[in-house]
Amino acid sequence: MIGVFDSGLGGLTVVKELLERVNQYKILYFGDTARTPYGTKSAETVTRYAIENTNFLLERGAKIIVVACHTVSSTAIPVLKSHFKGVPFFEVVTPSFRKALSLTKNKKVGLIGTRTTVSSGIYQRLFAEADPEISLSTNPAPLLVPLIEEGWLRKPETRSIVKKYLIPLKMKGIDTLILACTHYPILKKIISEKAGKRIKLVDPSEEVAHEVAHFIANNVEIQKCLESNGEPEIWVSDLTPNFESIAQMFLKRKVKLNKVIW
Amino acid sequence: MIGVFDSGLGGLTVVKELLERVNQYKILYFGDTARTPYGTKSAETVTRYAIENTNFLLERGAKIIVVACHTVSSTAIPVLKSHFKGVPFFEVVTPSFRKALSLTKNKKVGLIGTRTTVSSGIYQRLFAEADPEISLSTNPAPLLVPLIEEGWLRKPETRSIVKKYLIPLKMKGIDTLILACTHYPILKKIISEKAGKRIKLVDPSEEVAHEVAHFIANNVEIQKCLESNGEPEIWVSDLTPNFESIAQMFLKRKVKLNKVIW
Numbered sequence: 001m002i003g004v005f006d007s008g009l010g011g012l013t014v015v016k017e018l019l020e021r022v023n024q025y026k027i028l029y030f031g032d033t034a035r036t037p038y039g040t041k042s043a044e045t046v047t048r049y050a051i052e053n054t055n056f057l058l059e060r061g062a063k064i065i066v067v068a069c070h071t072v073s074s075t076a077i078p079v080l081k082s083h084f085k086g087v088p089f090f091e092v093v094t095p096s097f098r099k100a101l102s103l104t105k106n107k108k109v110g111l112i113g114t115r116t117t118v119s120s121g122i123y124q125r126l127f128a129e130a131d132p133e134i135s136l137s138t139n140p141a142p143l144l145v146p147l148i149e150e151g152w153l154r155k156p157e158t159r160s161i162v163k164k165y166l167i168p169l170k171m172k173g174i175d176t177l178i179l180a181c182t183h184y185p186i187l188k189k190i191i192s193e194k195a196g197k198r199i200k201l202v203d204p205s206e207e208v209a210h211e212v213a214h215f216i217a218n219n220v221e222i223q224k225c226l227e228s229n230g231e232p233e234i235w236v237s238d239l240t241p242n243f244e245s246i247a248q249m250f251l252k253r254k255v256k257l258n259k260v261i262w
Numbered sequence: 263m264i265g266v267f268d269s270g271l272g273g274l275t276v277v278k279e280l281l282e283r284v285n286q287y288k289i290l291y292f293g294d295t296a297r298t299p300y301g302t303k304s305a306e307t308v309t310r311y312a313i314e315n316t317n318f319l320l321e322r323g324a325k326i327i328v329v330a331c332h333t334v335s336s337t338a339i340p341v342l343k344s345h346f347k348g349v350p351f352f353e354v355v356t357p358s359f360r361k362a363l364s365l366t367k368n369k370k371v372g373l374i375g376t377r378t379t380v381s382s383g384i385y386q387r388l389f390a391e392a393d394p395e396i397s398l399s400t401n402p403a404p405l406l407v408p409l410i411e412e413g414w415l416r417k418p419e420t421r422s423i424v425k426k427y428l429i430p431l432k433m434k435g436i437d438t439l440i441l442a443c444t445h446y447p448i449l450k451k452i453i454s455e456k457a458g459k460r461i462k463l464v465d466p467s468e469e470v471a472h473e474v475a476h477f478i479a480n481n482v483e484i485q486k487c488l489e490s491n492g493e494p495e496i497w498v499s500d501l502t503p504n505f506e507s508i509a510q511m512f513l514k515r516k517v518k519l520n521k522v523i524w
Contacts, residue, residue, distance in 0.1 A: 034307050035297045040411070045296050045500040115504065146408040149302070157419045157426075164419075238307040242377065 001028040001227050002212065003062025005053040008036035009243065010145070010182035011068030012250035014092075015232055017209030018066070022216055027232040028062050030260075034237035037145055039114020039181065043075040046116065050076040051083055056235070056260065058087065063225040066212055067091040070113055070181045070204065074120035088215065088222070095207035096178050097126045103200050104176040107134045110169035110199070112141040113180030123178070137172040141165040141181075148183045149246055153190075162187060163194045170195070178202045186249065235260050263290040263489050264474065265324025267315040270298035271505065272407070272444035273330030274512035276354075277494055279471030280328070284478055289494040290324050292522075293509075296499035299407055301376020301443065305337040308378065312338040313345055318497070318522070320349065325487040328474055329353040332375055332443045332466065336382035350477065350484070357469035358440050359388045365462050366438040369396045372431035372461070374403040375442030385440070399434040403427040403443075410445045411508060415452075424449065425456045432457070440464045448511065497522050 002025055004015055009031045018027055030053055032038075038046045050072045054065055065087055067073050067080070073091035081089055100109050111123055118140045127134045143161050152158045169177065177199050179185060185203045192201055216222055232255075236243065239259040247255045264287055266277055271293045280289055292315050294300075300308045312334045316327055327349055329335050329342070335353035343351055362371050373385055380402045389396045405423050414420045431439065439461050441447060447465045454463055478484055494517075498505065501521040509517045 034303060036302075040298075040502065040504070041296060041500050042502045116502070119503075142412055143405075143408055143414070146405055150404055152405070157422050160419050160422075238303050240302065240304045240378070241381075242302070 001026045001060070001062050002064050002066060003028050003030070003057030004066040004068050005030040005032070005057060006068040006182055007031070007038035007071065008033050009236070009247050009250055012234075012247055013182050013185050013205040014066060014068040014208060016251050017205045018212060019232070021209050021213035024228055025216070025226040026228065026230045028057055028060055029232055029234045030056050031234070031236045033239070033243060037114070038069060038071040039116050039142060039145065041116065043116060043120065046071055047076040047079050050080055054080060054084055054087075058084070061227070063222060064088045064090065064212065064215075066208060068182050068205070068208070071116045074117045074122045090208055090212050090215070092182070092204035092208045093122055094126070095211045096180065096202050096204040097123060099202045099207050100176045100178050101127070101130055101134070103202065104134065106173065106175045107131070108172060108174045109134060109136050109176045109178065110172065110174035111136060111138045111178040111180050112144075112165055112169070112184065113138070114145070115140045115142055117180050123180070135172070137169050137174060139165050139168055144187060145181065145183050148186050151249065153186065158187070159190055159194070162190050166191070166194050170199075174199060176200050176202065179204065234258065263288045263322070263324045264326050264328060265290050265292070265319030266328040266330050267292040267294070267319060268330040268444055269293070269300035269333065270295050271498070271509050271512055274496075274509055275444050275447050275467040276328060276330040276470060278513050279467045280474060281494070283471050283475035286490055287478070287488040288490065288492045290319055290322055291494055291496045292318050293496070293498045295501070295505060299376070300331060300333040301378050301404060301407065303378065305378060305382065308333055309338040309341050312342055316342060316346055316349075320346070323489070325484060326350045326352065326474065326477075328470060330444050330467070330470070333378045336379045336384045352470055352474050352477070354444070354466035354470045355384055356388070357473045358442065358464050358466040359385060361464045361469050362438050362440050363389070363392055363396070365464065366396065368435065368437045369393070370434060370436045371396060371398050371438045371440065372434065372436035373398060373400045373440040373442050374406075374427055374431070374446065375400070376407070377402045377404055379442050385442070397434070399431050399436060401427055401430055406449060407443065407445050410448050413511065415448065420449070421452055421456070424452050428453070428456050432461075436461060438462050438464065441466065496520065
């Protein structure tokens, strides 16, 4: 199985992209809804949670781990890799960075994400190593997650808040914008409208799914280990009446959630 | 010590009110910042967290437990009382209900709170038992917590969102509004402005602090057990650079946060 985890249900945007590319293999998803969100929490706490989530997926038979959460991808990957030696990990930061690197013409890249992702400084390091001429401008956009989870996708307040978050980045003249949080693709239309035609968007869900598909296609050993087909199996650490409709918003199809008993 | 806990830092509004009334006794606070918020989580998960938080406070010497969290007060009190027999518990729902009951003239009461608080139905039950003629109108207002935690206290988007949440309650003709979440008193000015002069606000922090002060004043045994004075001791389950300024916003004074090592 392909294991995917996120702090909550936002990572289902990654499952949606995976289903479009590798739907011959079974996907196992874990959303840590009992402790969500991660983006306002410390790197230390986020790392502890990420280890527990990975353990859950491996115990249930995952052979590949896809970290759909940008906050975990920014802060916990080295620890995860050393803790779970030999397990192939995929995360959303590196492919998003690569895509932005290939897209930018004027070498001015922008990024919106959670506070913890932005303050991790990981994108700054990646761009500085790849091309010191690239200037990266970042702005934490913490209100977008609650607005999306409330389903306020077309309200004037959401449009106004998106605009506020983008103004400082537009003033820097960026031509590429990384949506560094699994939730943000849901607001792609408004973000794209407020960013303007000249700014290209990087959607991490698409990039990581592309990378996973490529890895599997070129790895016969892994292909043999992966269970084939079946509906994605979705687990959460907490379940409220509200969650199935949120999950459906991300996955764009009806979905059954299973609650983990700790 | 007087133990106080909340899902995060919002419960410091209760500590502030306690300091104004019983500052001769030491206060021990626990904010579960590693798992905050509670208001979007299930009653089952919230109850499990509440038991762990109470254990922490009792182990560190608390003799009274004040549940500053509205979500816990709405869902977990019977379990807490049966789990920790003999421990005096105070919660924010009952005193807020009593205050609203005494304030309303036209018997039309409104309430804003988290989803879990609103769907618990506890206020509906209390009012129905006390006076079946009272009609209670509720509206979940889940975006207010993130807006407050972001410090967006005077932004036009916040004003507009507050207005949206109040419209259906005003249309019901309420004359009293319960602010059923520890965070909301921070927005009291905007809420009061948008509610209009004819609606009186009930602030749970003031009501529970008043009740605790009254209990202690009339209970010599408890007075002997409580450690006197000293600065409030504030513990959190997660710590980020952002938290001390959020804590200061609620407590209206500089504050040192201690992180629990689980």
